[in-house]
Amino acid sequence: MNISNCKLNTEYLITDVNAKETDMKDFLFTLGCYPGERVVLISRLPSMYVVDIKNSRYSIDDDLARAICLIEPMEADKEDIMERVVV
Amino acid sequence: MKIALAGNPNSGKTTLFNAITGKVEYVGNWPGVTVEKKEGSVKSSLNPGKRKMTIVDLPGAYSMSPYTSEESITRDFVRKEGPDVIINIVDATNLGRSLFFTSQLMELGIPVVIALNKSDMIQKKGIIIDTELLSELLGCPVVRTVSTKSMNNGLDFLIEAVQSVFDTKKKQQPLHIKGMKTDASKEEQEQIDKTRFSVVNEIVDRVERRRMDSSEHTFQDTIDRVVANKWLGIPIFALVIWVVFSISQSWLGPWLADLFVGWIDAFYELVESVLGENVHPVLSSLLLDGIIGGVGAVVGFLPLIMVLFFMLALLEDSGYMARVALVMDPYFKKIGLSGKSIIPMIVSTGCAIPGVMATRTIKNERQRRTTALLAPFMPCGAKLPIIALFAGVFFRDNVWVGTSMYFLAIFVIILGGLIIRKITGDTSKSYFIMELPEYRIPSIKRATISMLNRAKAFIVKAGTIILISNAVVHMLQTFNWRFQVVGTSAPETSILASIATPMAWLFIPLGFGIWQFAAAAVTGFIAKENVVGTLAVTFAITNFIDVEEFALISGGSDVMTVFGIGAVAALSYLVFNLFTPPCFAAIGSMNSEMESPKWLWGAIAFQLGMGYVLSFFVYQVGTLVTTGSVGSGFLGGLIAVLAMIGYVVYLMKKGSSKRMIPVAQEVA
Numbered sequence: 202m203n204i205s206n207c208k209l210n211t212e213y214l215i216t217d218v219n220a221k222e223t224d225m226k227d228f229l230f231t232l233g234c235y236p237g238e239r240v241v242l243i244s245r246l247p248s249m250y251v252v253d254i255k256n257s258r259y260s261i262d263d264d265l266a267r268a269i270c271l272i273e274p275m276e277a278d279k280e281d282i283m284e285r286v287v288v
Numbered sequence: 289m290k291i292a293l294a295g296n297p298n299s300g301k302t303t304l305f306n307a308i309t310g311k312v313e314y315v316g317n318w319p320g321v322t323v324e325k326k327e328g329s330v331k332s333s334l335n336p337g338k339r340k341m342t343i344v345d346l347p348g349a350y351s352m353s354p355y356t357s358e359e360s361i362t363r364d365f366v367r368k369e370g371p372d373v374i375i376n377i378v379d380a381t382n383l384g385r386s387l388f389f390t391s392q393l394m395e396l397g398i399p400v401v402i403a404l405n406k407s408d409m410i411q412k413k414g415i416i417i418d419t420e421l422l423s424e425l426l427g428c429p430v431v432r433t434v435s436t437k438s439m440n441n442g443l444d445f446l447i448e449a450v451q452s453v454f455d456t457k458k459k460q461q462p463l464h465i466k467g468m469k470t471d472a473s474k475e476e477q478e479q480i481d482k483t484r485f486s487v488v489n490e491i492v493d494r495v496e497r498r499r500m501d502s503s504e505h506t507f508q509d510t511i512d513r514v515v516a517n518k519w520l521g522i523p524i525f526a527l528v529i530w531v532v533f534s535i536s537q538s539w540l541g542p543w544l545a546d547l548f549v550g551w552i553d554a555f556y557e558l559v560e561s562v563l564g565e566n567v568h569p570v571l572s573s574l575l576l577d578g579i580i581g582g583v584g585a586v587v588g589f590l591p592l593i594m595v596l597f598f599m600l601a602l603l604e605d606s607g608y609m610a611r612v613a614l615v616m617d618p619y620f621k622k623i624g625l626s627g628k629s630i631i632p633m634i635v636s637t638g639c640a641i642p643g644v645m646a647t648r649t650i651k652n653e654r655q656r657r658t659t660a661l662l663a664p665f666m667p668c669g670a671k672l673p674i675i676a677l678f679a680g681v682f683f684r685d686n687v688w689v690g691t692s693m694y695f696l697a698i699f700v701i702i703l704g705g706l707i708i709r710k711i712t713g714d715t716s717k718s719y720f721i722m723e724l725p726e727y728r729i730p731s732i733k734r735a736t737i738s739m740l741n742r743a744k745a746f747i748v749k750a751g752t753i754i755l756i757s758n759a760v761v762h763m764l765q766t767f768n769w770r771f772q773v774v775g776t777s778a779p780e781t782s783i784l785a786s787i788a789t790p791m792a793w794l795f796i797p798l799g800f801g802i803w804q805f806a807a808a809a810v811t812g813f814i815a816k817e818n819v820v821g822t823l824a825v826t827f828a829i830t831n832f833i834d835v836e837e838f839a840l841i842s843g844g845s846d847v848m849t850v851f852g853i854g855a856v857a858a859l860s861y862l863v864f865n866l867f868t869p870p871c872f873a874a875i876g877s878m879n880s881e882m883e884s885p886k887w888l889w890g891a892i893a894f895q896l897g898m899g900y901v902l903s904f905f906v907y908q909v910g911t912l913v914t915t916g917s918v919g920s921g922f923l924g925g926l927i928a929v930l931a932m933i934g935y936v937v938y939l940m941k942k943g944s945s946k947r948m949i950p951v952a953q954e955v956a
Binding site: 210212220222224225227228229230231232233235237238241243244246247248249251253254255256257258259260261262264265268 | 382389485503505512617651723
């Protein structure tokens with residue numbers, strides 16, 4: 202699952218950021234968008250997604266939305282892959 | 289004492305800078321407005337001790353590892369120029385992300401003071417921040433500020449805190465981050481940064497309480513869904529642009545301009561009566577027709593420009609600009625650009641210089657250079673008088689003349705984008721990401737300040753560059769090569785006419801092969817307002833705005849007859865002036881953003897060619913439609929135009945084949 206096919210207004214955990222440009226991956230990191238962090242999809246717009254990361258809204262295009270892989274927090278508990286404890 | 293202002297984009301650094309220094313630097317409500325560093329000194333009301341304090345405003349950055357070029361300005365400044373104190377502006381509504389950069393700044397060994405800005409917003413959002421605890425955990429002073437307010441904004445405490453950290457010389461301890469080292473490998477660095485974020489998260493968990501989670505759907509998100517709607521997005525954008533330009537050009541602007549021109553006319557008559565008959569006619573003509581007439585013709589359009597800047601400031605303050613970028617992104621991707629390219633273009637409708645500079649926020653080099661080439665096609669504020677003049681004189685102030693120029697500009701940009709993508713052979717796409725600022729009701733006060741500031745700059749320009757240009761044009765027109773005064777019977781013997789006439793030959797296929805028009809087009813490169821000024825001086829017309837009144841005072845011969853060209857040629861001349869290269873100052877800024885002589889000269893040639901080809905088609909097709917036969921110089925012009933188009937097609941073919949090679953190699 203990634204941002205382009207997840208549910209609206211639901212909290213997810215990021216499992217992977219597969220951006221083709223490493224610069225973009227680093228940039229997303231500085232925004233707090235990296236494996237283990239939370240993200241919520243706010244709106245689906247034409248070829249564009251509005252997401253909430255660390256209390257900020259960003260619009261990202263579909264290529265980038267597909268690059269950010271997600272998992273439901275419940276699933277993360279089961280698989281025990283997250284470093285961060287989800288409260 | 290040198291103080292650097294650093295923080296995340298759109299946290300309000302420049303607003304704070306303006307409030308501290310009393311300057312009026314360009315602000316707007318989207319990330320990436322400031323793209324260069326700016327210096328000022330702390331204003332005396334905040335500096336009772338009269339200490340020397342220089343403050344440097346820096347472009348916004350999310351971290352010490354820059355992503356775009358304007359972010360590297362910030363990193364380089366704090367690393368290399370050694371400021372004495374850093375004011376780190378932290379958006380209070382967004383601690384979790386901002387403190388990442390804070391923790392990096394604190395490792396530089398420079399004392400840091402935190403300005404917890406937008407403190408008024410946190411109450412509205414139901415956020416509680418324990419400032420004292422935050423200060424204790426970070427080990428540096430934290431001051432609440434509201435840089436948009438003029439009173440009780442916390443700036444006095446901020447400056448006090450800055451002075452005290454500077455005076456005490458006590459070393460601040462950076463946050464303890466496990467595994468921290470200076471020569472970390474890429475993997476180690478990633479791990480360090482993860483630890484950094486978790487340290488920051490712990491601090492935020494302790495100091496911040498939120499009543500409402502920010503990830504809930506809000507009214508702002510509903511607005512986003514409307515303005516970026518699949519069907520409404522573009523019509524709303526078109527409507528906004530139309531409102532901005534129709535108010536400035538055909539509604540409020542001309543009404544104010546009428547009023548204004550009355551005063552200029554009165555001033556002209558006053559000076560004329562003071563001079564009387566005793567002053568030498570050459571001197572009095574220079575003063576009246578060259579300087580007051582020429583400058584007056586330009587200044588008469590000032591109200592239009594002021595209204596435009598007022599409207600643009602409101603637009604830039606609202607938060608809508610970032611939404612335009614996301615609405616336009618899918619379309620701009622089709623021409624090889626991205627949504628970020630629209631912001632430089634909108635800024636260019638005010639002035640192309642900041643417009644071209646705004647391209648710094650575009651990461652991809654080819655996209656950045658292409659945007660810097662295309663943005664000046666948007667008619668800027670200085671071109672507004674040209675549009676207003678020709679719309680008024682030849683088209684009876686028809687609104688469609690002005691508006692259609694903006695739509696033609698958009699068409700030219702789309703066409704240009706496609707051509708340049710082909711020539712470069714680069715079809716790469718890049719990701720789009722942009723932070724969405726919150727919408728707010730635009731501040732009338734800020735828009736007024738911005739408008740007055742631009743008006744001041746315009747008047748200064750009119751009183752210097754434009755005044756000198758007009759005086760020079762008038763002198764060159766008054767004398768012949770033997771420095772004798774040219775009589776009214778033989779104006780074509782003047783120095784100006786003899787220089788401009790050979791150039792006018794080139795313009796015959798465009799419908800305005802008259803030396804006055806050629807001279808005006810050339811002085812336009814110094815400043816676009818000069819086009820109007822030079823036409824006023826060379827045709828000896830002082831009143832361009834109240835055309836009907838002019839017809840009355842000059843005994844029935846109106847401006848149109850004096851110009852000696854028809855409406856079609858006038859439209860062609862307008863197009864030529866709008867779509868040829870911008871003024872020298874804007875070309876200079878293209879040069880610094882493109883960082884390549886090849887691109888710069890290519891861009892100038894492209895813009896010249898574009899202006900020529902468009903004018904040619906406007907004049908020849910227009911003449912064919914209105915009179916049934918082609919205009920003068922058709923064949924010669926056609927050969928030139930075909931040669932230009934042919935060369936561009938050749939370059940496009942060459943560019944496409946360049947792209948084919950690597951693909952073929954991959955297949956092999």
